[in-house]
Amino acid sequence: MTTYTSATDADRRAMLDAIGVPSVEELFADVPQALRLDRPLALPAGMAEQEVYEHLRGLAARNVSAEDEVSFLGAGMYDHYVPAVIDMLMGRSEFLTPYTPYQPEISQGGLQVMFEYQTAISELTGLPVSNASVYEGPSAVGAAAYLAKLANGRLRVLASRGVHPYSRETLTTLARGYGQQIEEIPLREGATDLAALIAALDEDVGAVVLQQPNFLGAVEDVAALAAAAKQSGPTHPLVICACDPIPLGILKPPGECGVDIAVGEGQTLGNRLDFGGPSFGFFAATQEHLRRMPGRIAGETVDVDGRRGFVLTLQTREQHIRREKATSNICTSQALNALAGVVYLSWLGRAGLVELGELLLARTAYARERLTLLDGVEALHEQPVVREFALRLDADVARVRERLAAEGINAGYALGRDYPEHPDGLLVAITERRTRADIDRLADALGRAVAAEREVAHAGVGA
Amino acid sequence: MSSREEPTLTIFQRGAPGRRAFAAPVLDVPPAPDDALPADLRRATPAALPEVSEPELVRHYVNLSKRNFDLDSGFYPLGSCTMKHNPRLHERVAALPGHARLHPLQDPARAQGALELMWNLQQALGEVAGLPHVSLQPSAGSHGELAGVLLTRAYHEDRGEQRTKVLTPDTAHGTNPATVTMAGYEVVKVGTNADGGVDLDDLRAQADEQVACLMLTNPSTLGLFDANIAEIAEIVHGVGATLYYDGANLNAIMGITRPGDMGFDIVHFNLHKSFTQPHGGGGPGSGPIAVSERIEPYLMRPQVVRREDGGFDLDHERPKSIGRLRGFQGNYGCFVRAYAYIRSLGAEGLKDASETAVLNANYLLALLKREGVAEYLPVAYDRLCMHEFVLSGAPMKRELGIRTLDLAKRLLDHGVHPPTVYFPLLVEEALLIEPTETETRETLEQFAETIAELLREAAEDPELARNAPTSTPVRRLDEAAAAKRPVIRQELAAAG
Numbered sequence: 001m002t003t004y005t006s007a008t009d010a011d012r013r014a015m016l017d018a019i020g021v022p023s024v025e026e027l028f029a030d031v032p033q034a035l036r037l038d039r040p041l042a043l044p045a046g047m048a049e050q051e052v053y054e055h056l057r058g059l060a061a062r063n064v065s066a067e068d069e070v071s072f073l074g075a076g077m078y079d080h081y082v083p084a085v086i087d088m089l090m091g092r093s094e095f096l097t098p099y100t101p102y103q104p105e106i107s108q109g110g111l112q113v114m115f116e117y118q119t120a121i122s123e124l125t126g127l128p129v130s131n132a133s134v135y136e137g138p139s140a141v142g143a144a145a146y147l148a149k150l151a152n153g154r155l156r157v158l159a160s161r162g163v164h165p166y167s168r169e170t171l172t173t174l175a176r177g178y179g180q181q182i183e184e185i186p187l188r189e190g191a192t193d194l195a196a197l198i199a200a201l202d203e204d205v206g207a208v209v210l211q212q213p214n215f216l217g218a219v220e221d222v223a224a225l226a227a228a229a230k231q232s233g234p235t236h237p238l239v240i241c242a243c244d245p246i247p248l249g250i251l252k253p254p255g256e257c258g259v260d261i262a263v264g265e266g267q268t269l270g271n272r273l274d275f276g277g278p279s280f281g282f283f284a285a286t287q288e289h290l291r292r293m294p295g296r297i298a299g300e301t302v303d304v305d306g307r308r309g310f311v312l313t314l315q316t317r318e319q320h321i322r323r324e325k326a327t328s329n330i331c332t333s334q335a336l337n338a339l340a341g342v343v344y345l346s347w348l349g350r351a352g353l354v355e356l357g358e359l360l361l362a363r364t365a366y367a368r369e370r371l372t373l374l375d376g377v378e379a380l381h382e383q384p385v386v387r388e389f390a391l392r393l394d395a396d397v398a399r400v401r402e403r404l405a406a407e408g409i410n411a412g413y414a415l416g417r418d419y420p421e422h423p424d425g426l427l428v429a430i431t432e433r434r435t436r437a438d439i440d441r442l443a444d445a446l447g448r449a450v451a452a453e454r455e456v457a458h459a460g461v462g463a
Numbered sequence: 464m465s466s467r468e469e470p471t472l473t474i475f476q477r478g479a480p481g482r483r484a485f486a487a488p489v490l491d492v493p494p495a496p497d498d499a500l501p502a503d504l505r506r507a508t509p510a511a512l513p514e515v516s517e518p519e520l521v522r523h524y525v526n527l528s529k530r531n532f533d534l535d536s537g538f539y540p541l542g543s544c545t546m547k548h549n550p551r552l553h554e555r556v557a558a559l560p561g562h563a564r565l566h567p568l569q570d571p572a573r574a575q576g577a578l579e580l581m582w583n584l585q586q587a588l589g590e591v592a593g594l595p596h597v598s599l600q601p602s603a604g605s606h607g608e609l610a611g612v613l614l615t616r617a618y619h620e621d622r623g624e625q626r627t628k629v630l631t632p633d634t635a636h637g638t639n640p641a642t643v644t645m646a647g648y649e650v651v652k653v654g655t656n657a658d659g660g661v662d663l664d665d666l667r668a669q670a671d672e673q674v675a676c677l678m679l680t681n682p683s684t685l686g687l688f689d690a691n692i693a694e695i696a697e698i699v700h701g702v703g704a705t706l707y708y709d710g711a712n713l714n715a716i717m718g719i720t721r722p723g724d725m726g727f728d729i730v731h732f733n734l735h736k737s738f739t740q741p742h743g744g745g746g747p748g749s750g751p752i753a754v755s756e757r758i759e760p761y762l763m764r765p766q767v768v769r770r771e772d773g774g775f776d777l778d779h780e781r782p783k784s785i786g787r788l789r790g791f792q793g794n795y796g797c798f799v800r801a802y803a804y805i806r807s808l809g810a811e812g813l814k815d816a817s818e819t820a821v822l823n824a825n826y827l828l829a830l831l832k833r834e835g836v837a838e839y840l841p842v843a844y845d846r847l848c849m850h851e852f853v854l855s856g857a858p859m860k861r862e863l864g865i866r867t868l869d870l871a872k873r874l875l876d877h878g879v880h881p882p883t884v885y886f887p888l889l890v891e892e893a894l895l896i897e898p899t900e901t902e903t904r905e906t907l908e909q910f911a912e913t914i915a916e917l918l919r920e921a922a923e924d925p926e927l928a929r930n931a932p933t934s935t936p937v938r939r940l941d942e943a944a945a946a947k948r949p950v951i952r953q954e955l956a957a958a959g
Contacts, residue, residue: 001808001811002807002812003812006902007819007823007904016822018826018829018830019826021825024821027818027821027825030689030849031688031719031720032690036719037724040718041590041591041810042590043590043809043810044810046807046810049807052552053552053555056556056562056806057556058576059561060556060559060561061576063565063573064573064574065560065569067564068560077790091554093534093535094529094531096533097534097743098531098532098534098743098744099742103532103875103881104937105932105937105940106932106935107532113744118952120512122952123510128952129951130951135789136602137790138790139602139789139790166789166791172786173786174645176613177613177646177647248510249506252504252506252507272563273566273567274563274794275566275569275577275792276567277747277794278747278794278797299945300945301941301945303940304939307471307938308471309937311940311942313945313946314946319605319637320636322637323640324650328641329609330605332604332605332735332748334746334747336741336743336744336745336746339744346520347517347520349483349484349485349514349515350511350514352512353510355485356487362490364495365492366492366493384499384500413568417779432487432488
């Protein structure tokens with residue numbers, strides 16, 4: 001058994017003497033006997049460090065990770081390269097092990113990182129106000145809808161069907177508490193249906209929720225959709241847009257599209273896939289919402305000697321001060337993951353983020369062209385795409401995916417469960433780690449798999 | 464601030480135009496056609512990100528890190544935060560590619576190791592809580608609280624009931640009342656009795672058919688175990704409400720008593736407290752919940768399930784589920800660490816951790832009850848404590864003219880992270896002290912000695928504490944100015 005305690009028998013005796021009780025059990029005198037657990041917890045016995053390592057390594061070996069196959073799986077998290085400097089910095093005790101910076105004099109490093117992170121998110125989104133992170137993508141969408149309710153009190157929320165299914169489901173879950181009603185705006189040819197949005201808008205709509213690029217990979221005309229929302233009346237709804245931060249390097253930033261609140265999943269900014277977390281969510285808004293923001297915000301100030309320093313600021317929004325009147329209940333957020341985010345953006349740099357975006361655009365265009373030339377494969381929509389696109393297969397998607405998996409290729413995400421209207425849909429993601437050779441291999445295998453499945457289907461019909 | 468060595472220059476104020484760390488992979492496909500992305504959807508000017516070389520980047524952040532105090536460097540008795548040692552084995556196993564590069568939408572058949580780990584962790588947490596059904600999904604304690612109150616709502620609504628109020632003690636963490644509001648209920652406070660427990664008369668008076676839930680921390684934020692818990696549960700259940708356990712203080716009771724056995728219906732865990740997930744300077748955390756049979760039908764989607772053939776799967780078909788609270792399956796990286804911890808310690812080790820946490824807290828309390836300290840910092844409730852305890856700085860303020868805040872700031876000059884201050888709100892000039900089980904006896908003795916020394920010092924010269932800290936990278940900061948005219952990002956006109 002491993003232990004991280006240090007009390008020896010002699011320590012324990014001396015400490016109990018000082019306390020004035022005969023045994024450790026006496027320290028629990030307040031716990032009624034009837035409530036004491038009268039047996040050991042039914043858990044496996046403890047192990048030595050090396051045994052735990054082997055056990056965890058064994059479990060890891062039973063997963064097929066992006067290291068083990070050529071993966072085109074995306075749908076909200078993406079296999080981007082994480083530079084080595086991030087591993088080093090995230091592993092430093094000084095970043096890894098402190099609590100939330102309640103004592104600013106000894107937390108200047110972490111607070112300055114938050115300030116820098118907020119700056120980077122503001123630059124990326126084109127919005128002046130950013131907090132220091134929220135949990136992750138879909139719950140950030142929920143937090144944005146809650147801000148809209150605090151801002152205008154209206155209860156109808158219109159969410160595009162192009163918003164990630166998990167974000168829409170999270171919205172629906174939270175709305176049962178907030179008292180909002182979530183209604184869907186359909187897609188038309190892969191993008192949010194502008195006419196349907198306009199028809200659904202009225203004075204009771206508090207927020208319109210979009211996603212850029214949308215779940216099917218389409219680059220939305222966010223400016224046109226936001227303009228429609230804002231023309232709906234004198235007291236228009238807030239426009240919320242969930243953004244993928246990497247394509248924002250080449251896409252018009254939400255702040256220039258009339259978006260009031262930009263949120264998103266930060267995993268792609270220097271964070272590992274980690275089977276879904278921890279990552280971080282970003283949350284940026286226009287100036288007027290500063291005092292309604294959820295979560296921690298770092299601000300600049302000076303110390304008594306006039307030296308520049310950083311503190312957690314605007315804390316009267318927060319739960320530990322404001323309690324039931326707080327703008328959010330969030331306490332622990334994702335500081336370490338946000339650190340990875342700002343380090344990653346600094347490592348990419350001003351030119352690098354654009355170059356990465358252009359590379360994704362080119363490889364994605366190549367892949368889409370290459371795959372849609374295959375027999376039995378066509379584009380699910382013709383909208384512009386940056387790093388992910390949707391296909392329609394003239395074959396059973398699950399079986400095609402299985403055939404590719406047997407060849408060490410993860411073909412992408414089957415759309416059928418979330419989009420029953422696209423039972424034949426496949427969502428393919430391209431990152432900078434997927435080379436032309438990988439794409440060619442996917443094309444070759446997909447072509448063969450679709451052909452083979454069509455043959456099986458025809459044989460089935462014939463029999 | 465003109466010097467390039469000035470540590471408070473931000474990364475945006477470093478570097479030079481054209482400087483870079485990143486080299487793009489080779490463009491091995493034809494350039495995208497011009498119409499791939501219409502001009503009106505394109506960004507006109509690049510985001511104004513830093514332009515720095517890799518050595519510059521590394522030096523900047525390493526130097527920033529040195530302006531942080533951390534748990535690996537010194538004592539961190541921050542009450543209610545359970546700053547216990549973060550074993551490095553956990554970082555190693557979490558970084559294995561089979562865990563770290565596993566895509567969350569990988570087919571369950573190809574993620575069996577991860578699902579087995581989650582299943583095992585669910586079983587272990589359920590056993591610790593004494594409640595059989597676990598969802599690992601929530602991202603932090605407050606997220607777990609929100610799950611719990613939304614589950615309560617679903618439970619009552621499924622029974623055709625519309626309840627309007629949630630009770631919280633006046634000692635509760637701020638997250639509790641904030642959560643209640645977000646879940647659409649009215650917060651009703653319950654008083655505390657002279658022993659630091661729930662005031663039963665007040666609870667009886669408040670409990671009616673409009674009450675959906677009582678949210679409770681036991682041991683409470685005063686570090687005291689509420690021996691009336693069975694009666695509290697009876698009152699709450701008597702009006703048909705649920706009893707919610709805030710797991711922030713679970714570190715006192717693992718293997719000793721279980722929330723489920725006390726009558727709680729819903730429990731959240733803080734894997735970043737009792738189960739060693741490093742705090743990361745403010746996250747990530749993870750806040751799994753365990754629930755009783757009657758709450759189980761409403762648990763979040765998806766659930767990890769074990770099939771009859773022994774394999775594992777994700778169950779998305781849960782007709783009464785409240786749905787999702789976030790994307791994917793939760794903070795898996797935190798699950799790996801918590802699971803490694805539980806397997807390292809086993810049943811015996813977890814119980815030893817809680818016993819030692821309580822032993823350390825009571826020993827430190829005994830040391831602080833000595834002459835020279837107790838007259839200035841009396842314990843708020845003079846009895847055995849659990850894993851933490853509360854002192855009041857009111858006499859210190861009166862007799863020595865220094866406030867709890869001053870003492871906290873003076874501790875910074877002695878390489879100690881101060882306790883939680885001014886919480887719980889119930890105690891004047893409060894200091895909430897939680898040493899945790901991983902500190903040595905010598906560290907506790909040194910801390911008690913430091914406190915005694917600082918009080919002696921204050922008796923002679925209170926200005927030293929009032930002006931503290933002096934040895935830190937910056938001294939006291941003007942928080943009022945920061946809030947009055949918020950500057951929350953680097954103005955880039957100043958970039959050099």
